[in-house]
Amino acid sequence: xxxxxxxxxxxxxxNIEFEHLKVAQLAxxxxxxxxxxxxxxxxxxxxxxMKYRQEVHNAVPVEYExxxxxxxxxxxxxxxxxxxxxxxxxxxxxxQGWRDNSATPEDFIRFIAFAGYVGGPFDxxxxxxxxxxxxxxxxxxxxxxxRKLLENAGSSPIETPIWKxxxxxxxxxxxxxxxxxxxGADGFNGVHEYDLNWIAAKAAKKVxxxxxxxxVITDFGGVNNGGLYDIGKTAADYDxxxxxxxxxxxxxxxxxxEVLVHKTKGDAEDLDLSSMxxxxxxxxxxxxxxxxxxxxxxxxxGVLSGAEDTNVRVSVLAELYFxxxxxxxxxxxSTRGGEAVARAxxxxxRKTL
Ligand SMILES: [Zn+2]
Numbered sequence: 001x002x003x004x005x006x007x008x009x010x011x012x013x014x015n016i017e018f019e020h021l022k023v024a025q026l027a028x029x030x031x032x033x034x035x036x037x038x039x040x041x042x043x044x045x046x047x048x049x050m051k052y053r054q055e056v057h058n059a060v061p062v063e064y065e066x067x068x069x070x071x072x073x074x075x076x077x078x079x080x081x082x083x084x085x086x087x088x089x090x091x092x093x094x095x096q097g098w099r100d101n102s103a104t105p106e107d108f109i110r111f112i113a114f115a116g117y118v119g120g121p122f123d124x125x126x127x128x129x130x131x132x133x134x135x136x137x138x139x140x141x142x143x144x145x146x147r148k149l150l151e152n153a154g155s156s157p158i159e160t161p162i163w164k165x166x167x168x169x170x171x172x173x174x175x176x177x178x179x180x181x182x183x184g185a186d187g188f189n190g191v192h193e194y195d196l197n198w199i200a201a202k203a204a205k206k207v208x209x210x211x212x213x214x215x216v217i218t219d220f221g222g223v224n225n226g227g228l229y230d231i232g233k234t235a236a237d238y239d240x241x242x243x244x245x246x247x248x249x250x251x252x253x254x255x256x257x258e259v260l261v262h263k264t265k266g267d268a269e270d271l272d273l274s275s276m277x278x279x280x281x282x283x284x285x286x287x288x289x290x291x292x293x294x295x296x297x298x299x300x301x302g303v304l305s306g307a308e309d310t311n312v313r314v315s316v317l318a319e320l321y322f323x324x325x326x327x328x329x330x331x332x333x334s335t336r337g338g339e340a341v342a343r344a345x346x347x348x349x350r351k352t353l
Contacts, residue, residue, distance in 0.1 A: 002045045002079060004036025005153075010079040012153035016087060019212050020161050024105035025086060026146035027139045028117075040064050045076040048086050056088045094121065103166045103214045109139050162349040165313065167214030169238040170201045170341075171231060171303065173245035173317075176221030185248030187323035187330060193246045196334040200320055201244050203338030204345075211346060232306020232315070240273070240314055240345050241307045246334070247319035255325050256288030257281035257337070260317045263298035265308035269352070271297065273314050277344035281320055284340040285333060314348070 011026055025048075032049035033041040041047040044062050052061040052072040058081045059074035066073075074089070076082040090098060094116050101111035114122040118135040122128050174184035174194040184193030201217045208215035222230035235241035247258070259278040261270040274297045282289035291297050299317075307315035320337035327333050 001042050002036075004033075004041070004047075007036060007041070007047055007079050007082070008149050008153045011083050012150050014080070014083045016083070018102055021102060021105060021108050022150060023143050023146045024108050024139065025083075026150060027105070027142035028109070030142045030146060031138055038066075040066065040073055044073065045079055045082045046074050047082065048074075048089070050074045050086065050089050053089060053092060055092050056085050058088065059085050100214075100216065103163065104161065105143055106136075106140060110136050113139075161213075162346070162353055163213055163239045165239045165311075166237045168208055168216075168240045168242070168345055169235055169312075170204055170215065170217045171234075171241065171243040172201050172217060172219045173197045173243055175219050177227045178222055178224055185246065185323060187246075187248075188326045189330065191323065191330050193248070193323060196246050196320075196323065196330060197244045199331060199334040200246075200338030200341065203335040204242075204244070204342040207339050207342035208345070211342075213346065213349070228302030229306040232303040232308070233310055235307035235312035235315055236310035238312050239349065240316075241312045242277075242315070242341060242345065243301075243303050243307075243317040244338070244341065245317060245319050246321060246323045248324045249322060250324075253322060253325075254288050255285075255322055255327070256290040256293075257285065257321055258290040258295055258297065258319050260297050260299050260301060260304070260319070262304035262308050262315070263300045265305060266298060266315075270308075270314050270316060272351075273344065273348045274316050276348055277316060277318055277341060280340040280344040280347075281318065281337050284336050285321055287321055313352075 008026070011022060016022060029047035033047035036047060040049065044064065050073065052059065052074050056074055059076055061072045062075035063070060064073045074085060076085055090112060095112055098108065098111050102108045113132045113136050119128065119131050122132060174182050174197060184197065186192060205215045205217055218234055220231055220234055221227060224230065257278050259274040261274050275291050278291035279289050301317055304315050304317055318341055321327065321333060323330065
């Protein structure tokens with residue numbers, strides 16, 4: 001017989017991809033198992049009411065009669081398997097896109113409900129919509145209980161998310177555009193800026209992923225001759241938009257970092273992130289912080305113009321370092337510069353909580 005308190009304990013200490021979604025997972029378990037009272041949970045370690053699907057490779061099929069009739073469900077050997085099995089179940093193709101809809105427990109539950117967690121995929125009918133909305137509101141009503149249970153079982157206190165909207169969008173500077181492809185500035189060693197921008201964006205995303213902060217990388221190139229402006233417009237609904245670049249100059253200049261904002265549309269918050277990020281990159285790479293040293297961060301940049309015309313909270317454009325000046329290892333520098341970008345973003349998010 002499986003025990004409900006054991007299950008809560010196992011879930012509380014489990015390592016899952018998005019810690020902030022544990023409350024959603026537990027709220028569903030409360031609803032589906034009636035606080036652990038269902039036989040499906042007690043006998044078969046399945047508190048989630050998950051029907052058997054072959055992709056859930058750590059489960060075996062078991063016939064079970066629920067309130068809506070007999071069906072084949074997942075049976076797990078252990079509660080640890082059940083917690084893992086849930087995420088394997090979620091990661092099936094039918095739920096494709098769930099990671100982009102996981103900024104909050106509500107976004108997540110709404111997405112998987114419409115994708116088919118309850119009553120199959122949304123079929124466009126009013127009945128189908130009502131069934132899903134009813135399920136969503138039942139689960140959401142249980143989130144405070146789930147939060148309390150997890151906190152009491154508390155291996156680690158559940159941190160309130162530090163983002164308020166969809167999280168972070170990192171834009172890879174240059175690359176595809178309406179007229180083809182463009183590789184940005186050329187480095188001292190023949191390397192292209194565009195390739196370094198990708199290295200930095202991936203490094204930044206890794207840091208944000210590890211902190212559980214939703215982050216997407218975009219390499220969208222715009223749809224018409226207002227290309228850059230279009231790119232900026234994709235910042236809508238995000239907390240932070242950061243366009244990632246590397247600098248180049250045809251004159252003598254000291255190696256340094258700078259983070260720019262839109263000259264007329266940028267506000268105090270954009271400027272704040274600009275100076276925090278510029279400082280973080282400069283310190284990481286041991287180079288000059290050009291913003292702290294009097295460089296005006298305001299420029300009329302098309303990509304930031306588009307971003308500022310959305311409801312994004314802040315938008316900046318980071319120039320990590322000058323690639324026409326030799327550095328020991330461009331890959332290493334761009335990786336560390338990208339990580340510094342992520343750290344600055346997290347500091348800003350915490351500061352503006
Ligand atoms: Zn550039």
